[in-house]
Amino acid sequence: MRDGFVKVAAVTPKIRVADTEYNANIICDYITEAADAGAKVIVFPELAITGYTCGDLFIQEVLLEGAGDALLKIAGYSSDVDALIFVGLPLSCNGKLYNTAAAINRGEILGFVPKTYLPTYNEFYEARHFARGMEEPAEVDFAGKKLPIGTKLLFSCADMPELKLGVEICEDLWTPEPPSIRHARNGAVVIVNLSASNETTGKDVYRRNLVNGQSARLLCGYLYASAGDGESTQDVVYSGHNLIAENGRMLAESKRFTVGVTTAEIDVRRIMTERRRMTTFEMRGDGYREIPFSLKTEETVLTRRFDPTPFVPHDRADREKRCDEILAIQAMGLKKRLEHTNCKTAVVGISGGLDSTLALLVTVYAFDLLGMDHRQVKAVTMPGFGTTDRTYDNAVKLIQSLEADFIEVDIRDAVNVHFRDIGQDASVHDVTYENGQARERTQILMDIANKENGMVIGTGDLSELALGWATYNGDHMSMYAVNASVPKTLVRHLVRFYADTCNDAGLKEVLLDVLDTPVSPELLPPEDGKISQKTEDIVGPYELHDFFLYHMLRQGFSPRKIFRIAKLAFAGTYDDATILKWLKIFCRRFFAQQFKRSCLPDGPKVGTVAMSPRGDLRMPSDASAAIWLDEIDKLAKSIRK
Numbered sequence: 133m134r135d136g137f138v139k140v141a142a143v144t145p146k147i148r149v150a151d152t153e154y155n156a157n158i159i160c161d162y163i164t165e166a167a168d169a170g171a172k173v174i175v176f177p178e179l180a181i182t183g184y185t186c187g188d189l190f191i192q193e194v195l196l197e198g199a200g201d202a203l204l205k206i207a208g209y210s211s212d213v214d215a216l217i218f219v220g221l222p223l224s225c226n227g228k229l230y231n232t233a234a235a236i237n238r239g240e241i242l243g244f245v246p247k248t249y250l251p252t253y254n255e256f257y258e259a260r261h262f263a264r265g266m267e268e269p270a271e272v273d274f275a276g277k278k279l280p281i282g283t284k285l286l287f288s289c290a291d292m293p294e295l296k297l298g299v300e301i302c303e304d305l306w307t308p309e310p311p312s313i314r315h316a317r318n319g320a321v322v323i324v325n326l327s328a329s330n331e332t333t334g335k336d337v338y339r340r341n342l343v344n345g346q347s348a349r350l351l352c353g354y355l356y357a358s359a360g361d362g363e364s365t366q367d368v369v370y371s372g373h374n375l376i377a378e379n380g381r382m383l384a385e386s387k388r389f390t391v392g393v394t395t396a397e398i399d400v401r402r403i404m405t406e407r408r409r410m411t412t413f414e415m416r417g418d419g420y421r422e423i424p425f426s427l428k429t430e431e432t433v434l435t436r437r438f439d440p441t442p443f444v445p446h447d448r449a450d451r452e453k454r455c456d457e458i459l460a461i462q463a464m465g466l467k468k469r470l471e472h473t474n475c476k477t478a479v480v481g482i483s484g485g486l487d488s489t490l491a492l493l494v495t496v497y498a499f500d501l502l503g504m505d506h507r508q509v510k511a512v513t514m515p516g517f518g519t520t521d522r523t524y525d526n527a528v529k530l531i532q533s534l535e536a537d538f539i540e541v542d543i544r545d546a547v548n549v550h551f552r553d554i555g556q557d558a559s560v561h562d563v564t565y566e567n568g569q570a571r572e573r574t575q576i577l578m579d580i581a582n583k584e585n586g587m588v589i590g591t592g593d594l595s596e597l598a599l600g601w602a603t604y605n606g607d608h609m610s611m612y613a614v615n616a617s618v619p620k621t622l623v624r625h626l627v628r629f630y631a632d633t634c635n636d637a638g639l640k641e642v643l644l645d646v647l648d649t650p651v652s653p654e655l656l657p658p659e660d661g662k663i664s665q666k667t668e669d670i671v672g673p674y675e676l677h678d679f680f681l682y683h684m685l686r687q688g689f690s691p692r693k694i695f696r697i698a699k700l701a702f703a704g705t706y707d708d709a710t711i712l713k714w715l716k717i718f719c720r721r722f723f724a725q726q727f728k729r730s731c732l733p734d735g736p737k738v739g740t741v742a743m744s745p746r747g748d749l750r751m752p753s754d755a756s757a758a759i760w761l762d763e764i765d766k767l768a769k770s771i772r773k
Contacts, residue, residue: 133172133291133292133295133427133428133429133430133431133432134429134430134431134432135399135401135690135692135693135696136294136399136400136401136402136404136693137397137398137399137400137432137434138172138173138292138295138322138397138398138399138400138432139169139170139171139172139173139395139396139397139432139433140171140172140173140174140175140322140353140355140376140395140396140397140398141166141169141171141173141174141175141393141394141395142175142355142356142357142358142374142375142376142384142386142393142394142395143159143162143166143174143175143176143177143357143374143392143393143394144177144357144358144359144360144361144372144374144386144390144391144392144394145158145159145161145162145176145177145180145362145391146158146360146361146362146391147180147183147359147362147363148183148362149182149183149185149186149362149363149364150182150183150186150189150195151183152181152182152195152198152199152201152202153198153201153202155180155181155182155183155202156181156201156202156203156205156206159176159180159181159202159206159219160205160206160209160210162174162176162392162393163206163209163210163213163215163217164213165393166215166393166395167213167214167215169393169395170395170432170433171215171393171395172214172215172216172427172432173215173216173218173297173322173324173355174215174216174217174218175217175218175324175325175326175355175356175357176217176218176219176220176326176357177220177326177327177328177357177358177359177360177372178220178231178233178247178301178302178326178327178328178358178359179220179221179222179231179326179328179359180219180220180221180326180359181199181202181203181206181219181220181221182195182198182199182221182222183359183362183363183364184328184359184363184370185328185363185364185366187257188260188261190222190229190261190262191229191261195222196222196223196224196229199221199222199223200221200223200274200275202221203219203221203234203241204241204275206219206236207236207239207240207241208239210236210237210238210239211238211239212238212239213238214238214427214428215237215427216235216236216237216287216289216297216425216427217235217236217237218233218234218235218236218299218324218326219233219234219236219326220232220233220234220301220326221234222261222262223244223246223272223274223281225270225272225281226270226272228263229261229262229263230244230246230247230262230263230265230281231246231247231250231258231262231265231301232244232245232246232247232265232281232301233245233299233301233324233326235285235287235299235423235425237425237426238425238426241274241275241277241279242279242280242287242423242425243279243280243281243285243287243423244272244274244279244280244281245265245281245282245283245285245299245300245301246263246264246265246266246281246282246283246301247262247264247265247300247301247302247303247304248264248265248283248300248301248304248307248311249264249303249304249306249307250262250264250303251303255330255367255368256303258303265282265283266281266282266283267282267283267284268282268284268419269281269282269284269285269421270282280421280423282421283311284314284318284418284419284420284421285298285299285420285421285422285423286298286315286318286319286320286420286421286422286423287299287422287423287424287425288319288422288423288424288425289424289425289426289427290424290425290426291426291427291428291429292400292427292429294321294400294401294403294404295321295322295400295427296319296320296321296322296422297320297321297322297323297324298311298312298315298316298318298320298322298323298324299315299323299324299325299326300312300315300323300324300325301325301326301327302325302326302327302328302329304325305325305327305342305343305346305356306342310346312325312346312350312352312354313350314416314418316350316351316352317413317414317415317416317418318415318416318417318418318420319415319420319422320352321352321353321400321403321404321407322352322353322354322355322398322400323346323347323350323352323353323354323355324355324356324357325343325354325355325356325357326357327356327357327358327359328358328359328363328370329358329359329370329371329373330368330369330370330371331368331369331370331371331373331388331389332368336371336373336388339356339373339375340375340382340385343356343375343377343382344377344380344381344382345380346377347377347378347379347380347381348379348380351379351403351406351407351410351413352378352379352403353376353377353378353379353398353399353400353403354375354376354377354378355375355376355398356373356374356375356376356377357374358370358371358372358373358374359372360372360373360389360390360391361389361390361391362391371388371389372386372388372389372390372391373385373386373388374386374394375394376394376395376396376398378396378398378399378402378403379402379403379406383396383397383398383436384396395435396435396436397432397434397435397436401693402687402688402689405687405688406687409688434696434697434700437700438697438698438700438701439701440675440679440701440702440705441621441675441678441679442678442679442682442683442686443619443621443622443678443682443739443741444621444622444625451625451629452629455622455625455626455629455630456629457738458618458622458626458738458739459493459494459497459626459629459630460497461736461737461738462494462497462498462614462615462618462736462738463494463497463498463500463501464498464501464736465612465614465735465736466478466494466495466498466589466612466614466736467498467501467502469587469612469734470498470502470587471502473587475585475586475587476504476508476585476586477508477509477510477581477584477585477586477587478495478498478499478508478509478510478586478587478588478589479510479512479577479580479581479584479586479587479588479589480492480495480509480510480511480512480536480577480588480589480591481512481513481514481573481574481576481577481591481607482511482512482513482527482530482531483513483514483519483523483527483591484513484522484523484524484525484526484527484530484646484649485523485646485649485651485652486620486623486624486627486646486647486649486651487591487592487593487596487615487623488527488591489530489627489643489646490591490593490614490615490618490623490626490627491589491590491591491614491615492509492511492530492531492534492536493534493626493627493630494589494614494615495509495589495614496509496534496536506534506535506536506537507535507536507537508537508586509534509536509537510536510537510539510580510581510584510586511527511530511531511534511536511537511538511539512539512540512541512576512577512580513527513528513531513538513539513540513541514540514541514542514543514572514573514576515540515542515543515544516542516543516544516547516569516572516573517544517547517565517569517656517657518569518652518656518657518658519658520658520662522645522649522662523649526642526645526646526649529638529642530639530642530643530646533636533638533639533642534639539580541576543569543572543573543576546572547568547569547572550568550572551565551568556568561656561657565656566603566656567603567604567606570603570606570607571603571605571606573606573607574588574603574605574606574607574609577610581611587611587612588610588611588612589610589611589612589613589614590607590609590610590611590612590613590614590615590616590733590735591607591610591613591614591615592607592608592610592613592615592616593615593616593618593619593620593623594615594616594617594618594619594620594681594741594742594743595619595620595621595674595677595678595681596620597616597728597729597732597743598677598681598718598721598722598743599671599677599718599721599722599725600721600722600724600725600728600729601667601671602728604727604728608728608732609733610733611733612733612734612735613732613733613734613735614735614736615735616732616733616735616736616742616743616744617735617736617737617738617739617741617742617743617744618738618739619674619678619681619682619739619741620651620674620677620678621674621675621678624647627643627646627647628643628647630643631643631644631647650666651666651667651668651674652666652667671717671721672713672714672717672718673706673714676698676702676706676711676714676715676718677714677718679694679698679701679702680694680698680714680715680718680719681718681722681741682741683697684719684722685741685743685748685749686740686741690760690763691715691719691760691763691764691767692763692767694715695708695711695712695715695764695767698711698715699711708771709768709771712764712767712768712771715764716761716764716765716768719757719760719761719764720757720761722757723755723756723757723760724757726751726752726753726754726755727753729743729745729749729751730745730751730753731745732744732745
């Protein structure tokens, strides 16, 4: 439960229709299995104690008494179980029969939530036996106690205030206005659904979409447990299709036509962060009654997968679709800017590296959309002290392949004059030595743009912006930054996608060599003709930084939580000390370099994480990183012990 993770379980037992004693024993066995797996919330199907398919047996007093006795047995059995358990049964109250979910915690029955919507179409005849659930909480006499009953009940964990659960039952989800909408707007972060959804061909897809969609719409975890084997097959078949979703992502799904326990970990703190971020998620106060329950505060053993490359889909088809979309967004953004300014020329600095390659590809794409000649794209290569033959040759070949206008300006003489003017020793390869070259290149690009009545296209990417890996008023500046929201881990795939789809063997060859070239600013002299300055040796692996960036900005995770999931995501790749080392550098640089992001040029947002000061990141340039760094230092001390 630490860091907001709660293990949940959806269970489909093999029941016997109308055999309440047998069903109680099976349910107890599955409670043990789910609890042994670490589940803190355990959900059984609709009417699991009796079976959903009892038909007119629901009016038999002996069945109802058996259901009540079975519930007491289950409650007593669970007295030592550290979990909140939901199990379905028919319940008589004030002369009416209700299809209910009973909530149990540590041997105590906390209350009952009745089903709201009763289907009476096709094969369903629930209104023949059951009454619609009352909204306002009432009381029902059960086993000598007065217990709450009603749809406006939420179950709130006293030991983890973020964990609040609402209940709906089967058909409730399939209606135009599911009760879960109101539950969520009154504080529920997890919705449990006790269901008996029979199987027809294709219904599983619809069911999955409903659960996923509702979890996304309500920014919640959704736990769906469905009836399966053992229900009557007189006219229909039940498949036991269990589903666990979180904010539009399917965490776990059982194989249909099976029984057993399906588990996953729902991140309730992530859900709360997302709700705070989404200002259109408006809370209400509809007179709900919150019923407390308790759980031990323990560290949840995580089994859910954490993607080491959250910006890059692993499925090839999904990845190619994303690349195609992003290239189109980048090009359309630039197209609009060129149209608005009536600008007929674009100026791009080409180093032979990944970022400038992508910027040139996008620029050519935009010119194609406008029906403009590629010769109006001024592709400028500016060899300096660190330029290698490989990157220079790739820059030239790239420009020629795209039929852009090739311009070469050697910056070495100009930079040496500048160094002389400011008293900089050219043999001292310090930050002045490096940044002097970067600023000289930007000056050249800006002046060519003025000369050609054109626009300088920025090449820097999202990862560099996060780390402040840009020379202020150097490559930091442009007139439109097409790569500004593209992370480094995705840049590679965009260039690769372009190479695979360009239908030009020569262009593909040069793009593949660019992809194979080490990432470098090339501001220090080469060694034996090869790149001496490798960016990732200085600032750290971009795959780690992009992981940190995503989970800090998009999810709002703390360093402790990021470290915890990074260990799982990068197991076997980086050890704990290495992850912490670069996490500290990321946090330190992220806060220290905000002043560069506060004056960024315009550029298109392509994904869910961006750092435009006019849009996604309104952050003061002098904010302190102290509490983030302090948490990392504490983590470092703990792993050294």
